[in-house]
Amino acid sequence: MFVDVAKIYVKGGDGGNGIVSFRREKYVPEGGPAGGDGGKGGDVILVVEEGLRTLLDFKYQRHFKAPRGEYGKPKNQHGANAEDMLVKVPPGTTVTDADTGEFLGDLTRHGQRLVVARGGRGGRGNTRFASAANKAPEIAEKGEPGEERNIQLELKVIADVGLVGFPSVGKSTLISVVSAARPKIGAYHFTTLSPNLGVVDVGDGRSFVMADLPGLIEGAHEGHGLGHQFLRHVERTKVIIHVVDIAGTEGRDPWEDYVKITEELKLYNEKLAARPVVVAANKMDLPDAEANLEEFRKKLDPSIPVFPVSGVTKEGIQQLLYAVADLLDTLPDVEETVLDEVDVTERKVYRLEDDEDHFTITRDNEVFVVHSPKIEKLIKMTNFDQYDAVKRFQRIMKQMGVDDALRQRGAVDGSVIRIGDLEFDFVE
Structure with missing residues (x-):
């Protein structure tokens, strides 16, 4: 699990x-x-x-x-x-x-x-x-x-490469071909319910870690489908392989699929839009794939490489791996680029120094309630069975001005005072 x-x-x-x-x-x-x-x-x-x-x-x-x-x-x-x-x-x-x-x-x-x-x-x-x-x-x-x-x-998940795309475009098949990973493969949506990691041996002495991530659907950035369960893992990857069903076997337009997934990534985290992308035009062994690929290339930004592949026949797989390995060689180490991709200054929390002697007094019916982190911790560290400890506690309360403040709020001899879990009588 x-x-x-x-x-x-x-x-x-x-x-x-x-x-x-x-x-x-x-x-x-x-x-x-x-x-x-x-x-x-x-x-x-x-x-x-x-x-x-x-x-x-x-x-x-x-x-x-x-x-x-x-x-x-x-x-x-x-x-x-x-x-x-x-x-x-x-x-x-x-x-x-x-x-x-x-x-x-x-x-x-x-x-x-x-x-x-x-x-x-x-x-x-x-x-x-x-x-x-x-x-x-x-x-x-x-x-x-x-x-x-x-x-x-x-x-x-920390991986060099992440496979993204609509359900059933062939991501699991692709990672099973290029690595020893054996994800569940089925002809239905969301066969993959959790990330699968595989080490890819390029064949020339280089290797990288690839993650087969659960399929996206429109609205994933709002949590639809597997939503955030999937998207959080994309943040760690250095390169995104966008897998497209170029044959349109489920009646969807490959270009529309690409645009929708790209938009989902951008809506989830704008920095993902700047991540290097390689398109794997999968299922080239099926009819209509060649014609769809030609139309797809016309609409795609020329700077984004497209590799026609088939997870079934392994056509074009090796060229895809070489290109991804070459791209990874040009990128800095993961600690420099992918370390959560969040500027540290965005996550710093600034606080004013707390005044240790600060306290407030409220009323709970006839009970005077004193709120003070310092005094509450002092109570937990005081042994009230010891006479000297009780005298020290009373002295600290007086030095902090709690006694005078209680009198100003109307406390008299015999009034009940509560601090944390402790209740005691006010004594003049």
């Missing part, structure tokens, strides 16, 4: 908790704080594995959670950092945030890596909170939560 789109959930590992500990050694009656920091949580990292050709594995496993960091230890020993979680993806995978649409990365080369969810830092042990005013703090942080997000994986 060929799967080229997948949506998965990823979460970086939580940081390990810091601990409260004190030196307990002989002849050291008043040992100081000795609680170590927790270790960092593991990152979730996508890694390109060139042996993969599909996103099928993500059909069965959709959740990836990296391990958390180790807890801190006595004697000021830090907990170990967790190992990163490596998730293998095929070359040609683009990654976006499924919720925001933000572009995260384009993975094309074997071994290339992309961090999609970072692990949280380890919580600090009580040693880190010692001061002149408090030499024996009984406070330690919990580990920072790891990042979590839903991401969309989209595979765009």
